[in-house]
Amino acid sequence: MHENRKKTKHGKGRLHFVYLKPNQHMATTKQLDFNFNEDQMRLKIRALEQTLEKIHLGGGQARIDKQHQSGKLTARERIDALLDPNTERIEIGALAGHNMYAEHGGCPAGGVVVVIGYVSQRQCIVVANDATVKAGAWFPITGKKNLRAQEIAMENQLPIIYLVDSAGVYLPMQEDIFADKEHFGRIFRNNAKMSAMGITQIAAVMGSCVAGGAYLPIMSDESLIVDKTGTIFLAGSYLVKAAIGENIDNETLGGATTQTEISGVCDYKVANDQECLLKIRDLMSRIGQQDKVGFDRAPSIAPSKNPQDAYGIIPSDRSKPYLTKDLLETIVDAGSLSEYKPDFGKTLITTYARIDGWSVGIIANNRTVVKNAKGEMQFGGVIYSDSADKAARFIMLCNQKKIPLVFLHDVTGFMVGSKSEHGGIIKDGAKMVNAMANSVVPKFSIVVGNSYGAGNYAMCGKAYDPRMIVAWPTAEIAVMSGAAAAKTLLQIEVAKLKAKGEVIDPEKEKALLEEIKAKYDAQISPYYAASKLWIDAIIDPVDTRKVISMGIEMAAHQGSLAPYKVGVIQT
Numbered sequence: 001m002h003e004n005r006k007k008t009k010h011g012k013g014r015l016h017f018v019y020l021k022p023n024q025h026m027a028t029t030k031q032l033d034f035n036f037n038e039d040q041m042r043l044k045i046r047a048l049e050q051t052l053e054k055i056h057l058g059g060g061q062a063r064i065d066k067q068h069q070s071g072k073l074t075a076r077e078r079i080d081a082l083l084d085p086n087t088e089r090i091e092i093g094a095l096a097g098h099n100m101y102a103e104h105g106g107c108p109a110g111g112v113v114v115v116i117g118y119v120s121q122r123q124c125i126v127v128a129n130d131a132t133v134k135a136g137a138w139f140p141i142t143g144k145k146n147l148r149a150q151e152i153a154m155e156n157q158l159p160i161i162y163l164v165d166s167a168g169v170y171l172p173m174q175e176d177i178f179a180d181k182e183h184f185g186r187i188f189r190n191n192a193k194m195s196a197m198g199i200t201q202i203a204a205v206m207g208s209c210v211a212g213g214a215y216l217p218i219m220s221d222e223s224l225i226v227d228k229t230g231t232i233f234l235a236g237s238y239l240v241k242a243a244i245g246e247n248i249d250n251e252t253l254g255g256a257t258t259q260t261e262i263s264g265v266c267d268y269k270v271a272n273d274q275e276c277l278l279k280i281r282d283l284m285s286r287i288g289q290q291d292k293v294g295f296d297r298a299p300s301i302a303p304s305k306n307p308q309d310a311y312g313i314i315p316s317d318r319s320k321p322y323l324t325k326d327l328l329e330t331i332v333d334a335g336s337l338s339e340y341k342p343d344f345g346k347t348l349i350t351t352y353a354r355i356d357g358w359s360v361g362i363i364a365n366n367r368t369v370v371k372n373a374k375g376e377m378q379f380g381g382v383i384y385s386d387s388a389d390k391a392a393r394f395i396m397l398c399n400q401k402k403i404p405l406v407f408l409h410d411v412t413g414f415m416v417g418s419k420s421e422h423g424g425i426i427k428d429g430a431k432m433v434n435a436m437a438n439s440v441v442p443k444f445s446i447v448v449g450n451s452y453g454a455g456n457y458a459m460c461g462k463a464y465d466p467r468m469i470v471a472w473p474t475a476e477i478a479v480m481s482g483a484a485a486a487k488t489l490l491q492i493e494v495a496k497l498k499a500k501g502e503v504i505d506p507e508k509e510k511a512l513l514e515e516i517k518a519k520y521d522a523q524i525s526p527y528y529a530a531s532k533l534w535i536d537a538i539i540d541p542v543d544t545r546k547v548i549s550m551g552i553e554m555a556a557h558q559g560s561l562a563p564y565k566v567g568v569i570q571t
Contacts, residue, residue, distance in 0.1 A: 034312035041311035044473035045540050051527070052094055055108045059132030067132055072207060072229055073273045075113045075128035078163050082119055082126060082277045088546055089117035090468075092125075093148060094537060095530035097141040104172065108133055110145040116152070116550060119161065120285035123554055124200075125153050128163035131207050136166035138213075140176040143184050144533055150190040155467060156442075157290065157557040159200035161280060164217055165207030184212060191219035200287055204276050205230040205259075205266065217266065222283060224268040226276050227256040232265065291559040295404060295552055296359040303545075304334035310541040314474050318449055321368045321380050324349055324410070327448070328364060331355065331544050340394050345387035346370040347378050350394040355406070356549035361398035363391050363459065364408035367449070381412045383455060385420065388428040391458075392435040392569075399441050399564040404552050407466070409447040411455030412481070432458050434569045440562045442555035444548050447471040447526070447535065453479050462534050468551045470537045470544075471526040477534060478524035486517035 056076060058064065067074050073081065083089060096110035111133040115126050127149045129136035138146075153160040169177055169184060177184050194201055203217035205225040209232040217223040217232065225232065233254030240246050240253065252258060260269040270276040310330040315322055328337060328351070336354035349364045367380040378384055383391075398405055414420070414429050436443070436458065445459065445466040456477065460466050471477070479485065490513045494504050504512075522528060529535045539547060 033315070037314060037316050038312035040316035041314060041474065041541070045311075048473055048538055048540075051098070055094055055098070058108050058130045059134070063132035070229060071272060072131070072165070074132060075130040075163065075165070078206065078273060078277060079113060079115050079117075079126050079128055081274065082161070082163075082280060083115070083117040084119060084121060087118045088550060089115050090537070090547055090550055091115050092152070092468075092536045093145045093530075093533055095527060096145045096533050097139065098527055098531035100141060100531055101139060101173075104139075104170075105134070107139045107141060110141040111136060111139055112142050112145055114145060114149045116158075116554065119159075120281050122159060122284050122287055123550075123557070124159040124161055124284065125149055126161045126163065129166040129207070131165040134167070134170060136207065137168060137170040138166065138177055138184060139170050140173060140183075141531075141533070142170075143177050143187070144182070146187055147182060147190070148533055148536070150187065150194070152467070152554075153199055154190065154194055154197065155465075155558070156554045157197070157199055157559060158554055159202070159284065159287065160194070161284075162201070162203040162216060162220065164203055164205050164209045164213070166210075166213055167208050168211045168213045188212070188215045188219055191216060195219070195221065200284075202280055202283055204280060205232050206273060206276060207231075210234070210236055222268070223266045224270055224276050224279055225256045225259055225266040226273060227269055227271055229272075231255050232259055290557050292556045293402065293558055293561060295402060295556050297357045298333075298354060298359070300357040301333040301335070301354070303330050303332060305329040307331070307542040307545065310544075314448060314472070314541075318474070318476070323368060324364050324366045324408075327408075328353070328362065330541075331548075332360075332362070333357065340397070341390050343373070345384065345390035346372065347380060347382055347384055348387035348391050350390055352403070355552075356545055358549060358552045359403050360406050360548070360552070361394060361403045362406045362408065363394065365410045365449075365455075365459070367410055379412075379415075381410055381450060383411065383414045383429065383432075383458060385415075385423050385425050385428040388414070388425070388432040388458070392428075392431040395432070395435040395439060396564075396566070399435075399439055402441060402561065404441050404555065405436075405439060405443045405460070406548060407443065407445045407460040409445060409451040409456070409459045409461075409475075410449035411452060411459055412450050413453040413455040414458070429454065429458060431569055434566055436460055437464055438564065438566045440564050442467045442552065444551050445469040446544055446548075447475040447477060448541075449474055449476070450481065451475065451477045452481060467555050468547060469535050470539045470547055471529065471535045472541050472544075473526060473538055475526040475529075475535075475538075476524045477526065477529045478520075482517055482521045482524055485520050486513055489516050489520070 064074055092114040094109055097107040101107045111130050113128045201220035203220035203223045205217050214232050214234055231250050231254045237248055237250050256269045259265040270279055307330045313322055313327050332353040332355055337351050339351040347366050349366050351362050353360055353362050365381050369380050370378050443460050443466045462469055526538050530538050
């Protein structure tokens with residue numbers, strides 16, 4: 001057997017050879033791969049941080065300065081002042097609108113900041129219009145993001161605080177935000193529904209609040225308005241002049257004094273932003289304790305592996321296998337993994353665990369090539385009949401035991417071919433989807449790598465109501481991989497061109513493939529998904545525990561779970 005040689009410098013620049021045994025060489029290669037993966041992940045995280053730093057400036061420094069000159073804090077400054085100091089938070093939809101509406105000057109963070117955090121030690125969700133972005137006007141993505149915030153509040157019975165500073169609907173795009181079911185009007189419908197559900201809603205008018213938007217504060221439980229800077233009316237002074245010929249200034253029309261002393265529209269008049277936020281903190285401190293679902297929680301234990309080890313475990317080359325259990329050990333409490341059916345359906349790992357003390361059931365795609373009891377090889381990241389069957393039963397067990405579900409996506413889809421079809425892959429896949437879709441326990445989805453096709457659905461993609469769905473910078477979300485899709489689309493495009501009589505030489509075909517692949521790769525990026533709110537956030541992998549823990553804490557507010565019913569499920 002030949003041994004491996006490694007050159008090393010020794011003494012005065014002389015080269016000596018160190019002879020490595022095969023296992024030593026493998027260990028060295030493994031460490032080099034780990035280091036390379038880690039470097040690539042850190043680059044992706046830094047790129048994410050730089051993107052978010054730019055987004056956090058909203059409409060830019062000049063508009064921030066203008067906000068300050070008006071005696072107002074920015075949306076992010078208001079949230080920072082409102083939330084309990086030195087407590088955890090999760091921002092929802094920071095990348096909403098990313099690289100969208102370029103012809104309109106862009107819409108950073110969708111023109112509204114949404115954060116799950118703690119006010120007076122009560123967990124809540126805060127929605128703050130960013131007046132530095134088109135005066136807080138509502139773009140289509142703004143409406144979608146506001147509705148997502150309300151959805152989180154309604155699903156989890158979570159108090160919601162609105163910090164209003166908006167010029168209303170962005171008129172050049174009114175047809176995409178005004179009239180449809182999931183448009184602007186849905187927000188006020190949700191206000192009414194939440195009130196009926198007993199969910200606390202507090203609204204503060206801290207700037208403009210006009211037209212239909214004026215209903216939001218008044219449909220909340222309690223409303224505040226800031227003197228001299230806050231105004232609320234159905235129509236401003238210019239429109240009033242045009243409509244009925246009345247001459248009146250905005251302050252007299254709908255300022256703080258008018259709306260608290262004359263109309264009684266608002267409940268509290270406050271002197272400035274700071275006083276307004278202190279009043280909200282006071283109101284939140286008086287809320288009684290809610291009934292809890294009763295999810296099990298033990299004392300939190302740190303993971304057995306450093307959470308940052310995840311950086312090196314995820315391969316930079318997504319076609320390479322890795323040990324999914326190593327990844328789980330960077331997320332779950334040390335010693336808490338208890339795998340269900342470990343020797344059956346091995347391409348899916350189903351396991352009980354604890355995350356920050358919370359009892360969870362985890363369904364994770366196993367990315368190693370495995371061999372089943374029949375001696376057949378199964379590809380990692382693919383869902384087979386046996387793994388789908390196992391997952392369906394595990395999901396039902398977790399619902400029976402009131403255990404929240406966590407899905408870790410790195411899936412290329414379901415197995416195809418005659419063997420799978422004859423074995424009933426569609427039936428077994430449907431069983432898994434049925435069990436998951438009808439789940440009444442809260443579901444959380446973490447996209448760590450691939451999330452393709454029907455695999456995305458089975459692993460609780462956005463369409464299946466996860467309480468939160470987030471992605472790592474390494475995620476891809478699409479019908480299929482970029483390479484596979486590009487080749488398919490190329491065949492279609494080449495056939496079209498040939499039908500027109502065009503000659504396609506290899507060079508032109510290559511250029512066409514590169515063009516198609518570049519466009520598709522942009523669409524499968526997690527940034528593309530985040531911009532359209534298909535996911536709630538792109539996160540640093542080390543924040544995974546925080547997201548899941550705060551998510552379960554949030555879900556525990558709902559008081560009770562509905563009965564679990566799966567309907568007609570094929571066994």
